[in-house]
Amino acid sequence: MGLKVENVHKSYSGKEVVNGISFELDKPGVFGLLGSNGAGKTTTIRMILGILNKDSGIITWNGKEVKRENVNFGYLPEERGIYPKTKLFDQLMYFATLKGMKQDEAKKAIEYWCKKLEIYDYIDKPAEQLSKGNQQKVQLIIAIIHNPELLILDEPFSGLDPINTQIIKGIIEELIEKGTYIILSSHQMGVVEEYCRDILILKNGKTVVKGNLSEIKKSYGKSNLLLESYDDLSSIIPDDVELIEKKVNSYEIKIKNEEMAQDILKQIVAKGIKLNKFEIKEPSLHQIFIDKVGEA
Amino acid sequence: MKSLFTIVKFTVKEYIKKKSFIVVNAIMVLIIIAICNVPNIINAFGSDEEDQKLKVQIVDNENVLNASSELFNQIGLDYDIEYFNDKPLDDVKKAISDEEIDIAISLKKVDNTVAFDYIVKKNDVFSDNETTADIFSNIIKNVNTNRLLLEQNATPELIQAVNIPITYEIQGLEETDGNQNFMIAMVSSFILFFAVYFYGYSVSTSVSSEKTSRVMENLVTSTSPTKIVIGKTIAMGLVGLGQLVGLILVAVLSYKIFIPSDFDFISKILSGLSINISDVLICLIYFILGYTVYAFLSAVTGATVSKAEDVQSASAPISLIAVISFYLAYFTSTMPNSSASKFASIFPFSSAFSMPGRILAGAVTGGEVVTSIIVLIVTAVVLAIISIKVYSAATLHYGDRLKIKDLFKLYKQK
Numbered sequence: 054m055g056l057k058v059e060n061v062h063k064s065y066s067g068k069e070v071v072n073g074i075s076f077e078l079d080k081p082g083v084f085g086l087l088g089s090n091g092a093g094k095t096t097t098i099r100m101i102l103g104i105l106n107k108d109s110g111i112i113t114w115n116g117k118e119v120k121r122e123n124v125n126f127g128y129l130p131e132e133r134g135i136y137p138k139t140k141l142f143d144q145l146m147y148f149a150t151l152k153g154m155k156q157d158e159a160k161k162a163i164e165y166w167c168k169k170l171e172i173y174d175y176i177d178k179p180a181e182q183l184s185k186g187n188q189q190k191v192q193l194i195i196a197i198i199h200n201p202e203l204l205i206l207d208e209p210f211s212g213l214d215p216i217n218t219q220i221i222k223g224i225i226e227e228l229i230e231k232g233t234y235i236i237l238s239s240h241q242m243g244v245v246e247e248y249c250r251d252i253l254i255l256k257n258g259k260t261v262v263k264g265n266l267s268e269i270k271k272s273y274g275k276s277n278l279l280l281e282s283y284d285d286l287s288s289i290i291p292d293d294v295e296l297i298e299k300k301v302n303s304y305e306i307k308i309k310n311e312e313m314a315q316d317i318l319k320q321i322v323a324k325g326i327k328l329n330k331f332e333i334k335e336p337s338l339h340q341i342f343i344d345k346v347g348e349a
Numbered sequence: 350m351k352s353l354f355t356i357v358k359f360t361v362k363e364y365i366k367k368k369s370f371i372v373v374n375a376i377m378v379l380i381i382i383a384i385c386n387v388p389n390i391i392n393a394f395g396s397d398e399e400d401q402k403l404k405v406q407i408v409d410n411e412n413v414l415n416a417s418s419e420l421f422n423q424i425g426l427d428y429d430i431e432y433f434n435d436k437p438l439d440d441v442k443k444a445i446s447d448e449e450i451d452i453a454i455s456l457k458k459v460d461n462t463v464a465f466d467y468i469v470k471k472n473d474v475f476s477d478n479e480t481t482a483d484i485f486s487n488i489i490k491n492v493n494t495n496r497l498l499l500e501q502n503a504t505p506e507l508i509q510a511v512n513i514p515i516t517y518e519i520q521g522l523e524e525t526d527g528n529q530n531f532m533i534a535m536v537s538s539f540i541l542f543f544a545v546y547f548y549g550y551s552v553s554t555s556v557s558s559e560k561t562s563r564v565m566e567n568l569v570t571s572t573s574p575t576k577i578v579i580g581k582t583i584a585m586g587l588v589g590l591g592q593l594v595g596l597i598l599v600a601v602l603s604y605k606i607f608i609p610s611d612f613d614f615i616s617k618i619l620s621g622l623s624i625n626i627s628d629v630l631i632c633l634i635y636f637i638l639g640y641t642v643y644a645f646l647s648a649v650t651g652a653t654v655s656k657a658e659d660v661q662s663a664s665a666p667i668s669l670i671a672v673i674s675f676y677l678a679y680f681t682s683t684m685p686n687s688s689a690s691k692f693a694s695i696f697p698f699s700s701a702f703s704m705p706g707r708i709l710a711g712a713v714t715g716g717e718v719v720t721s722i723i724v725l726i727v728t729a730v731v732l733a734i735i736s737i738k739v740y741s742a743a744t745l746h747y748g749d750r751l752k753i754k755d756l757f758k759l760y761k762q763k
Contacts (some may be wrong), residue, residue: 128567134562148647
């Protein structure tokens with residue numbers, strides 16, 4: 054049961070923007086829909102929501118065709134949009150009623166979520182007087198106010214400060230606990246790694262990676278070596294090695310095998326360099342994404 | 350149905366709360382009240398003039414009439430007349446030059462009949478000296494007649510009978526209703542054009558503002574595009590109708606309160622017409638249907654643009670259709686029985702502007718009304734179906750304004 058997307062195609066003016074995409078959300082949790090800009094994520098989301106017709110393929114929710122009447126869904130679009138001149142309460146009430154909620158029920162939900170997201174003080178203010186981050190929270194409330202079974206979050210963290218990011222992460226955790234099916238589209242790989250059980254990476258409308266995130270990472274093997282030290286490490290990094298990431302006090306490099314890591318360790322010991330961290334690890338999602346999609 | 354009502358309620362509330370709407374209505378109310386007060390303003394100035402009646406001195410040094418100031422003032426009520434038998438003409442002329450008096454009349458006898466010199470400060474093309482001189486010619490003639498009758502020992506009854514003004518009534522042999530109806534047809538064409546076009550355009554701006562503020566994506570995922578388009582159309586129609594009814598009420602009330610009972614210009618216009626409830630209902634039907642046709646077209650226009658400033662250029666084709674249709678209706682209203690006028694009453698884009706006036710003028714048959722309403726309904730339904738389909742695809746398009754061929758593509762894709 055849940056959401057099933059099978060071999061979906063969509064073209065614009067002869068150009069295929071979604072090419073045979075298939076995936077399944079068979080249990081509650083977060084599914085990561087990833088891809089570079091223009092890869093076909095938003096088109097896929099719009100087809101799932103039924104606001105854009107697909108050329109071919111099947112999209113079902115609990116075995117039924119996805120339609121507004123069949124699915125209780127919520128959507129946080131990538132482009133933020135609220136009525137600038139309308140009071141916060143009025144527009145939340147408008148969307149809640151449009152989504153079929155009764156006035157009393159909507160009023161309680163508005164109060165609950167506004168307090169939870171720390172914007173209750175602005176309830177009687179026009180939206181244009183709110184900060185960008187707070188406007189984003191309003192959008193999130195619009196998406197979740199009616200307790201959707203299926204929630205699509207398109208870049209929910211863009212433009213948020215760390216405190217607000219933390220608040221929204223808390224909301225996502227609450228929704229996961231409630232048993233919501235969530236599709237998360239984001240370029241923040243750290244967050245995707247944190248919450249997504251399964252992922253799908255799109256490139257030019259085609260699926261390049263799909264499946265359980267841990268298994269995808271395992272399939273790459275422990276191919277990365279992370280070294281952390283306050284001493285200078287540059288002399289022991291081989292010239293022909295692929296550099297994954299370089300920070301002030303650390304290097305992450307791609308290794309061919311474990312023996313290569315052991316050789317580097319021996320050199321470090323020989324040179325008397327004091328290490329803070331030596332870790333042979335799986336590649337990060339960020340690295341997998343760059344590998345598969347190309348230049349970031 | 351519930352969400353349709355929600356959209357209507359929200360759109361109406363948002364629109365009537367706008368500062369521009371409040372200011373425009375306040376200005377319209379002030380203009381209506383000001384127009385209704387024009388007769389009072391005229392009267393106010395008029396009464397000032399009355400207080401300062403023209404000062405006239407009649408010099409009768411030859412004693413032609415042997416009258417008195419009282420006698421002249423009894424007949425020449427609108428003037429302040431002084432009668433002299435022995436005043437040097439130069440003194441009177443000086444009084445005119447010094448603007449102490451306005452007119453001097455010097456009586457004389459020419460060939461045994463009464464004649465007079467009419468003396469004023471200036472006699473140019475803009476003055477109404479001839480009219481006033483004619484009036485005084487009549488006043489002097491009356492005084493002279495009275496004098497002659499008295500000389501012939503006429504009884505006071507006879508003198509009174511001679512002085513009774515003769516009443517008259519103007520009768521035109523040809524019907525004059527056409528002129529009155531022509532005015533009504535033009536006025537109704539203009540009001541309907543303004544209302545239909547303006548509120549249709551408001552649907553367009555309402556849709557485009559939702560695209561500009563990117564609310565659209567939230568909206569189309571919260572309810573169906575069909576309900577959004579129909580809800581907005583109903584909402585703006587209600588605002589338009591409400592505003593129209595409100596302003597008409599203000600006009601009627603202002604007319605009753607401010608227009609003096611002796612200022613019967615409008616009642617003269619309306620006297621030749623018999624407007625009944627069914628005429629008003631038919632006008633209402635034409636407003637609703639005409640508005641619906643233009644509102645659906647405008648909804649598509651609003652959906653094709655991404656920026657508010659593009660609405661006007663995107664609306665250009667609709668404006669062109671509306672203006673051509675309006676002029677078609679306007680010019681054919683002068684000849685309500687011509688075939689051009691009949692075409693304007695059936696053609697769905699102009700019938701709302703043309704037909705109500707023709708109905709009020711009594712120049713249409715029931716069959717024509719029914720045909721025209723059916724054509725309008727069918728057009729409205731077809732446009733609704735097309736616009737909802739195009740709207741739901743175009744609303745999610747951002748970037749360059751969509752051209753007509755792009756709309757066809759979107760229509761096919763949906």
